[in-house]
Amino acid sequence: MLSRPLAAALAVLLALVLSGCGGEDDTATPPATSSAAVETTSVPAEFPVTVEADNGALTLDEEPDAIVSLSATATESLFAIGAGEQVIAVDDQSNHPADAPVTELSGFEPNVEAIAGYEPDLVIAAYDPGGLVDGLEKLDIPVLLQDAAPDLDAAYEQIETLGEATGNVEGAETIVESMRIEIEELAGSVPGAAGATVYHELGPDFFSATSETFVGSVYELFGLVNIADAAAGADAGGYPQLTGEYIVSESPDLIVLADTRCCDQTAATVSGRPGWDQIEAVQNGDIVETDDDIASRWGPRTVMFVEQIAESLAGIGRP
Amino acid sequence: MASASGLRARLRAQPERALRGVSLRWTAVAGVFVVVAALLGLALGPVDLGVAAVAREVLSHVPFLGVESSFSATDDAILWELRAPRVALGLLVGAMLAAAGASYQGVFRNPLADPYLLGAAAGAGLGATVVIVNGLGGAGLDLRPVAAFAGAMLGVGIAYVLGSSVGGRQTATLILAGVTVASFLTALQTYVQQRSTDSVQEVYSWILGRLETSGWTDVLIVLPYVVVSAVVLLWHRRLLDVLAVGDDEAASLGVPVARVRLIVVAAATLGTAAAVAFSGLIAFVGIIVPHAIRLMVGTSYRAVLPLSLVFGAGFLVLMDLVSRTVVAPAQLPIGVITAFLGAPFFAVILRTTRTVGP
Numbered sequence: 001m002l003s004r005p006l007a008a009a010l011a012v013l014l015a016l017v018l019s020g021c022g023g024e025d026d027t028a029t030p031p032a033t034s035s036a037a038v039e040t041t042s043v044p045a046e047f048p049v050t051v052e053a054d055n056g057a058l059t060l061d062e063e064p065d066a067i068v069s070l071s072a073t074a075t076e077s078l079f080a081i082g083a084g085e086q087v088i089a090v091d092d093q094s095n096h097p098a099d100a101p102v103t104e105l106s107g108f109e110p111n112v113e114a115i116a117g118y119e120p121d122l123v124i125a126a127y128d129p130g131g132l133v134d135g136l137e138k139l140d141i142p143v144l145l146q147d148a149a150p151d152l153d154a155a156y157e158q159i160e161t162l163g164e165a166t167g168n169v170e171g172a173e174t175i176v177e178s179m180r181i182e183i184e185e186l187a188g189s190v191p192g193a194a195g196a197t198v199y200h201e202l203g204p205d206f207f208s209a210t211s212e213t214f215v216g217s218v219y220e221l222f223g224l225v226n227i228a229d230a231a232a233g234a235d236a237g238g239y240p241q242l243t244g245e246y247i248v249s250e251s252p253d254l255i256v257l258a259d260t261r262c263c264d265q266t267a268a269t270v271s272g273r274p275g276w277d278q279i280e281a282v283q284n285g286d287i288v289e290t291d292d293d294i295a296s297r298w299g300p301r302t303v304m305f306v307e308q309i310a311e312s313l314a315g316i317g318r319p
Numbered sequence: 320m321a322s323a324s325g326l327r328a329r330l331r332a333q334p335e336r337a338l339r340g341v342s343l344r345w346t347a348v349a350g351v352f353v354v355v356a357a358l359l360g361l362a363l364g365p366v367d368l369g370v371a372a373v374a375r376e377v378l379s380h381v382p383f384l385g386v387e388s389s390f391s392a393t394d395d396a397i398l399w400e401l402r403a404p405r406v407a408l409g410l411l412v413g414a415m416l417a418a419a420g421a422s423y424q425g426v427f428r429n430p431l432a433d434p435y436l437l438g439a440a441a442g443a444g445l446g447a448t449v450v451i452v453n454g455l456g457g458a459g460l461d462l463r464p465v466a467a468f469a470g471a472m473l474g475v476g477i478a479y480v481l482g483s484s485v486g487g488r489q490t491a492t493l494i495l496a497g498v499t500v501a502s503f504l505t506a507l508q509t510y511v512q513q514r515s516t517d518s519v520q521e522v523y524s525w526i527l528g529r530l531e532t533s534g535w536t537d538v539l540i541v542l543p544y545v546v547v548s549a550v551v552l553l554w555h556r557r558l559l560d561v562l563a564v565g566d567d568e569a570a571s572l573g574v575p576v577a578r579v580r581l582i583v584v585a586a587a588t589l590g591t592a593a594a595v596a597f598s599g600l601i602a603f604v605g606i607i608v609p610h611a612i613r614l615m616v617g618t619s620y621r622a623v624l625p626l627s628l629v630f631g632a633g634f635l636v637l638m639d640l641v642s643r644t645v646v647a648p649a650q651l652p653i654g655v656i657t658a659f660l661g662a663p664f665f666a667v668i669l670r671t672t673r674t675v676g677p
Contacts, residue, residue, distance in 0.1 A: 109513055205524045205531060206650075231649035241524070244531060245401040246648035249366040249393060263521060274534030275400035278393040 051165045055133050055145040063167040064122035064142075068115055070107035071126035074146060075100050076299035077159045078124075081171035089118045095293065096301070112136060122165065148298065151217035152183065155298040175300055182303050186310040187221040193313040194223030196253040199281070201270075202296075203259045205241065212238035214298045215258070218306055222313060227252050248275050253316055255281040256288045256309065258295035265289075288312045340621045349629040353410070356633035360406040360640050361398065365647035368394055404532045405643075409636040411538065411545045412530065412594040413604060417631020418624060419587035420605025421612075422552045425559035425620050426583045429494055433605035434591040437497035437584070441504040442474025443467035443595045448508050448522050452515040464540065467596035468589065474504050475588050527652030528601035530639045541593050548590025549628060555583050559620035601635070603657045607665045608634055614668050 050059045067087045069075045075094035078087055090100045091107040105114055107125060112135035115123060123136055124144045136143045144165055149155040156176045163172025198219050200209045208228035209215050216238065219226050227250040231240035259265045267287035276282050290308055294301045341349075361377070362370045372389050376398060379388040390398070416434060423432040434440050446466035478500040482493035512522045532538065558579050561569045566576050595601075608631040609623055616622045635653075638660065642653040 108519075203520055203524070205521065205529060207520065207524075231646070233646070240646075240649035241651075242648055243365045243643050243650045245397045246365045248397050248401060251393065274404070275396035278396045 047167065049164055049167075051144070051161050053144045053161065054147045055128065055143060058142055058144055058165070060122065060142060060165060064120075064165070066118070066120050067122045067124065067166065068105070068118050068120040069094060069124045070105060070110060070115070070132075071124055071146060072096070072107075072293070073126060073297040073299040074124045074158075074162065076297065076301060077162050077172075077175075078166065080175050080300040081159065081163050081166070081168045083162065083166040083168045083171070086166055088120065112139070116141060124162070149214050150212065151214060152221075152302070155214065155302065156180065158298070159300070179300060179303055183221070183306050186303075186306045189310050190222060190313040190316075193316055196224055196313070196316055197227055197250060198224040198254045198256060199227050199242075199247055199250070199252040200256045201259055201265070202239065204263050204265055204269075206244060206247065207239055207241050210238045210240065215295060215305075218302070218309065221306070222309065224254070224313075244273070244275070248278055251278065251280045253280050253284075254286050254288065254312060255279070256290060256295070256312075258290055258292050260289045261292040284316075286312060286316055340619075341625055342616075342622075345616055345622070345626060349626055349633075353629050353633035353636075356636045356640075357406055357410065360409065360636045361402060363640060363644060364397075364402055365643055365650070366397055368398060373398065400534055404535045404538050405530050405639065406636055407535075407538045408532050408541065408597065409530050409639045410632040411541050412598040412601065413608075413635025413638075414628045414632035415545045415548065415590040415594040416601060416604040417608035417627040417634070418549055418552050419591045421609035421620070421623050421627040422555075422559070422583050422587045423605070424609060425562060425623075426580050426587075427494060428563060428565075429491075430610070431606070432494065434587070434595070435501065435602070435605070436494060437478045437588075438474025438500035438504050439471045439588045439591050440595055440600055441501040441508065442470035442472070443592045444470070444526065444600060445474075445504045445508040445511070446470025447525060447596060448511050451521050451525065452511055464593060464596035468592035470504070471588050471592035471595070474500055475584060479584070524652065525599040526654075528599040528654035528657075529650075530598055530635075530642075530653055531650075532597070537597050541597055544593030545590050548586045548593075551586035552583065552590075553624055553628075555579060555586075556620040556624040559583070559624070563618070563620075599652075599654065601654050601657055603654075603661045604631055604635060607657075607661045611665060611668050 047063050048059055048061045050057055052058075063086075065086050067078065067083070068089045069078060069087055070091040072091070072093045072095070075087070075090045076096050078084060079097050079100060084097075084099070088101060089103045089105060091105045092102065093107060094100050094102060103118075105111070107127060108129065110125070110129065110132045112132065115136065116139050120141055122142050122144060124146065125132060126146055126148065128145055133143045133145060144161070146158045146161070149158055156179065159176050159179075160169075160172050163169045200215055200219070202208060208231075209226075210228045210232045211217065211220055211226050212232065216226055216228070227247065228240060228242060230246075231242055232238070255270060257265050257267075257270065266289060267285070270276060270287055271282050281287055288308060290305060294305050362368075362373045368376075368390075372394070375386055376388040376390045376395070378384055378386040388395075420433040423434065423436055424430055426432075427436070429436075444467075446469050447463050449470075450462045450466040475497075478493065478497040481500065482496035485492055485496065512519060558574055561572060561574050562576065562579065570576050609627045612623050612626045612630060616626060635657070638656045639653050641660065642656040643650045645651060645656075
């Protein structure tokens, strides 16, 4: 369509702009051949199976062995429950575990044709932007939609659903059971923290998460008071943007940074913000630097996040 | 001022000012407006410090009054380290965007021109996005202002070269070139942004505009750019009036049209880029403020430019006050507020004023 000089100019410009932008571009893994997927599950899977997803009931006639995951959380869960070998491609955000077959597929700007190119027999997604589900269903590709879980119980349910849908019921139950026990234990380990206030930071522009969100429900486990809840009305999704002066005036006892990777925030940068030296958490050094990914997903690694919070709360000397 | 030549210049300027400059009445109105806006910005916010307490705190810093402040250390930090720099940045950015808008309109004789024309804002957006996406805008050295300025200059440069190579001196061609370049740069910016979902939230928050500062440092970085740009623009306000009669006519009056245009565009772009690098893309100020002033005081740039500067400053502080209080303790992007409140406000002025501008 474009004339050749124009196309060339465009290419040069794009290259100029994007040079140095790349970094962690893992090369796309070609779709695995179906012969590679050998049945190794100990419990004979019961197929056909019908599972509940956020896009309605989904019936799978046989065990999927060519799964595409567009959800970073689902990818972590699939590998944790033993369905890793059935996964042929994951989206560009799925950076854990390391052996997940990362591709350039995007879960935010999904390209139905590119997904279909992997000839999946099951696609798992966390969002449904731009008619993703409709598009895949038209191609007779089963889609399992799992929105962001609002709390731990919903997260457990999603893992169990993945177990049923992939023929790894036992693996899923084991994971959920151990998560449940460990998290309950951690939540009960710091009774003195109840009533302390917490500020969860998603970005240096003060986007936060209320108790309606998954991460907010983790703070509720510890009986913490979330300072973002006062702004709950401002954002139906549970992620309001707070003002700096509100945070300073609330003077939270604990600051949890979930913007250490995206935005290079550290306890030091937070302490150096103008006026923030007045905040209790800053004065006492109660600033937790979490891994953005772990703090923003609702998969098996949630235990690590809960552990980190429990450790930091142990230091909070509440009378 | 005591020198003879300075006195002569003042005497010579006197009758002209009475004729076409800012009238005493409008000087007073503008002064009161910006002071009231700034005081409201200081007194009100998501945290209720108490208007009387804020007044006492401010007065306690005035020597010889003997006023005692009732502020705690936290209140003090909120007012002077968070709220005051935000108001100051609002004043600077508002003044800059409005004055730049008025200047672009004058220099291109197009009532729709503003910093978004000619790819200045789009270029600045591309520059800032590249920096944010590559993680160079966070801790340590913040490259955003530099990249925004480079992008803005690139945008204006391409538009200028493209426009003048095709259409000579016709301003319509120049504006068309600007719109083309702006679309192209916006496309590139969106592409870069979509390539990195990690920082998409940071980029969006910048695109929608915000005046949340990281303290007085931001204000001090923007200040010199705005001062230099504003002085250059005000210096050229008479020449903008001459340009209004047309390029050929202005040239026949001895005005170096091309040079004036280049200087004014460069100054307006410099100021815009510096402001935009910190505040993000705050739409509408560059259009609405100069036009509201034209509708009220007439079309002479000798009045429009200085009044745009002052009213733009007060206007943005008031808009920011709304953005940080209307959903308190949360906040809304200021770009949303300027358009949402600015549009009806402008419509009212348009309908109630019979004498329409250019």
